[in-house]
Amino acid sequence: NAGVTQTPKFQVLKTGQSMTLQCAQDMNHEYMSWYRQDPGMGLRLIHYSVGAGITDQGEVPNGYNVSRSTTEDFPLRLLSAAPSQTSVYFCASMPPGQSYGYTFGSGTRLTVV
Amino acid sequence: RKEVEQDPGPFNVPEGATVAFNCTYSNSASQSFFWYRQDCRKEPKLLMSVYSSGNEDGRFTAQLNRASQYISLLIRDSKLSDSATYLCVVNLGTYKYIFGTGTRLKVLA
Numbered sequence: 001n002a003g004v005t006q007t008p009k010f011q012v013l014k015t016g017q018s019m020t021l022q023c024a025q026d027m028n029h030e031y032m033s034w035y036r037q038d039p040g041m042g043l044r045l046i047h048y049s050v051g052a053g054i055t056d057q058g059e060v061p062n063g064y065n066v067s068r069s070t071t072e073d074f075p076l077r078l079l080s081a082a083p084s085q086t087s088v089y090f091c092a093s094m095p096p097g098q099s100y101g102y103t104f105g106s107g108t109r110l111t112v113v
Numbered sequence: 114r115k116e117v118e119q120d121p122g123p124f125n126v127p128e129g130a131t132v133a134f135n136c137t138y139s140n141s142a143s144q145s146f147f148w149y150r151q152d153c154r155k156e157p158k159l160l161m162s163v164y165s166s167g168n169e170d171g172r173f174t175a176q177l178n179r180a181s182q183y184i185s186l187l188i189r190d191s192k193l194s195d196s197a198t199y200l201c202v203v204n205l206g207t208y209k210y211i212f213g214t215g216t217r218l219k220v221l222a
Contacts, residue, residue: 031208042117042200043157043212050208090156101147101159101202102210 002026006091006105013081013112021076021108023091029103031094032074033058034066036087037107043090049074081112114139117203119213127221130191134216136201137183146184148175149200151215157200160186191220 004025013019025032033048045058049068063085065077074093078085088109092102118137126132138146146163161168163175163184174187188195201213 033208035212040214042214045210048208101149101162102157104156104158106156 004091004093004103004105006089006108008108009106010109011111013078013110015081015083015112017081019078019081021078021089021091021110023074023076023105024072025074025091025093025103026072027093027095027103028071029093029095030071031096032068033092033094033102034064034074034076035090035092036060036085037090038087046076046089078110083112086110086112116140116205116211117201117213119199119201119216121214122217123219124216125219125221126191128191128193130220131187131189132191132218133185133187134199134201134218135183135185136203136213136216138201138203138211139182140203140205141179141182142205143182143203144206145204146175146177147202147204148173148184148186149202149212151198151200153197160199188218191218193220193222196220 007022030051034046035043037043044060047066049055055066090107091105148160149157150160151157163177167176172189176185198215198217200215203211
């Protein structure tokens, strides 16, 4: 049981490049989300999904796209990387019922130069 | 005012000490509450949910005060391995979770 798996763990991009951060979970969780964590700002929600085929925007969605074609996978796409997107990105999933907590992936450290 | 506020610390305590953190929240409609632990350069991990009646898990006790809009985390008999950042999380419903910026704890030998 791997939990939530994120790849890559580290990435350096040049401004304007695009890339996809991968996230997969094997717990059959319907709810998945992407957060970014920046110093002094806490985790901020980028996008989330309540099930396959359903996605919605979080607090800071600009510059990012998501899709949810299967229950297991929830990739995050950076369309045209900017230095302001330098951050640590976490994917997380949760079982139904909002009284349960998240299981987080190990994170992707992204630097945009 | 931030939706969720925590004292950033660091709280430096000797081994064996008891330490408590508070977290205040601004939305009285908040529905559920959690404490997460985050080690340096690692992902957050759920420590415990916070129930209205308070709950305990070993050396850790969490309490909720809805009237004053805060939750607390008490750690008894601190261990070196308790050194981490503790994140307060508030659920506003409809999968809206607000994370605090965390309180850093250092347990000293």
